[in-house]
Amino acid sequence: MTSTTITQKIKGIATCFMCRAVMKHPVSISCGHSYCSCCLRDFCNRRVGYSRPSTYNCPLCLEPINLNTVRDNKQLERLVELIKEIEETEDELLCEAHEEQLQLFCEDDGQLICWRCERALQHQGHTTQLVEDVYQGYKEKLEQAARNLNQLQEECRNQKELITTQITEWKDKIEIQRQKMESEFKNFHTLLHEEEKSYLWRLKKEEEQLLMRLKEREANLEQKSEELKSCRLELEAKRQSSAQKLLQDVKGTLSRTCAVKLEAPEVFSLEVQTACDVAELYLDVKAMLRRHQVGVTLDPDTAHPHLYLSKDRRQVSRGYSQQNLEVSSRRFTAFPCVLGCEGFTSGRHYFEVDVGEGTAWDVGVCMENVERGLGMKQEPELGFWAIRLCPENGYAALTSPPTALELQEQPLVVGIVLDYEAGTVSFYNMTTGSHIFTFPKASFSDTLRPFFQVYQYSPLFLPSCNE
Template structure:
């Protein structure tokens, strides 16, 4: 039978039935059973809480307990102390080569050795000392290392608080800027509401990018904090353990802890880059829109045979079918439409169409590869973003189904704004500078070109940027 098995049997004898642990201050009762003094006291107190019994019964054999006969069990208490001594002896490390107690410490190799190792060739000439003689010195070094790590931990905690404060300040600054933008744009009604959405989108992107960087810094500091806590716990456990455990690889432990450094987190500028002075920038709607104006000319290769283009390709009208036109797969054949020569694949662009007092027209933008024959349908899902005036139904946005537009004044000049990245196409009455309609946000993936459909007696004219 092994010593471990014997120890377990002895522990079984000294285990308290109530708490299932080795007894503390064991006492014996009249029936001969023993318990921890505190467990027996708590047992009796709980019984009093239910009622006031005249007698108490042993939890094991249910025999009546005479509290006057409860006595300390000295022999059992000595057995408990012996169990502790055995466990401490079992915890001591033995030399793997000689199975002797590791009572010496080799300063040259930083190892625990036994007396036989000291005489071996490997350690001849080395400085060796008794474990008891070097224990206190290395314990103090480990404690100092733990204090250093604790200081780094405190600095790390302070930096976490600082970064957290930055995050809160940044979010507050973003919120303040949002509210100011909202307030300013609200005062300029519908037009500014569309511009407000665009600027808020940019601001939120800026917020998202900065918060991501700040949170990465925060996460790095928190990870460093966890590592420091683990190392501190390791040092504290070593300091609380036996001399042999403390000195086991003590130099390596000290070397690792001394190498720990805390890098200061990256300092970010918390100045919001997205700025918008609404009163200064947008009080003149026409001037704002024309900052993005591009000159547009008409592409004759796309024009329906019933359309006539001026020599400068800025005016188009409808008449009779033209003969001997160059055959082109790019030409509209189902409806009297024509495209602008300019193609847009990014950025923000604005152009104007002088519709005059015409009674019918379609203006807007479309994808480069839209259907131009009998299957052509003017819907956003098929690559068209346009508005229309027709005698029967008045103004409408060519959504699916069409959206009726109630305009207070007739537009003589229609302004068209394309924001490719934002995915928006907006229309304005440049006679009054008022907003007409903005299509729901889309995701553009192809070249967009100006689009026009021309009706009888309603010619369209494209002003140059200087007009």
């Protein structure tokens, strides 16, 4: 009978009927059968859970159990310890080439070898020692490596906590700044509405940019933490194993674990850069609007035959019909209108029109493909967003139907703001810096161009950005 068979039979004797494993802290009951102490306790507790029995019965023979007679089985516990010793002995590694015990360790190659390997040509001149002589030294090196990894793990954990705190603090500061901005903007005139959105967009971009960097660092630290944990578990398993297993590829293990490094923590500034003094903006509306100002010139190919343009194409007036004009399908023929040369397909743009003390004018923007003949109607549904002054009805926004405008002061210069993405066209009295009118939100899908309609004795002038 082989030693393996004998070991299996001994394990069968020491196996608990309840958990089917080698017993832990075996106890014997009055009928002579033995179980793990915890298995017997759990068995009795489960029985109490169903009903409170007067007696308990052995799971094997069903004989009554007297709990007062349960005793530790010292002999069986010694047998269990003996089984563990036999298994550890059987677990020892043998030399693959010579099937001898690996009792030596070659320092030069970092390998476990047997006495026959030591005499072989490949190990001649190498430093070899008994396993039991080098075991403790390498075990201490592994323990030191484990301590170093534990220290790195703790530092990594601290950095993660700092990053998490910084993310929370950053979000809180952004939220405070956002609430402050929104609260202030709500208390001011309608003309600041678009400026508010602009600042909030910049603040959001600033938040996203730093949050992205913080979260990227957090993810890197999480990955490094898992790497450290894996190395630490590998070292722990190595350190708890037998001498042969501990020394198997021990130098490779030490090399891999010692190569693990933690990058120096990146310093993040949590100061919000986007700030806005709303009161200052309110006091300087003209400067606010002119940050988006574009220069506009007039397009002669679109001008009605009754309109005269200056050489620099910045002034237009109405007169008699001109002869010999170049034929153009882009020219207005029904009404004395002209477009600006500049086309807008995105972004936010501002331009000014000096209307002076003229008694009639139309100014605004329109789609490039609007009707220019007899079927022309100035309505948003047909591609026009403009305001008008006429002697009979005063000021009006050319909605459908027109919206009368009550202005406290006559505008000598009209400011026009187009926000293509927002779908809005707004008008301002640049003489006083006050808001005139904003058209309801639209959805632009084509090029928009400055639009002007010119009346008798009411010329229009387009100031340059520097004027």
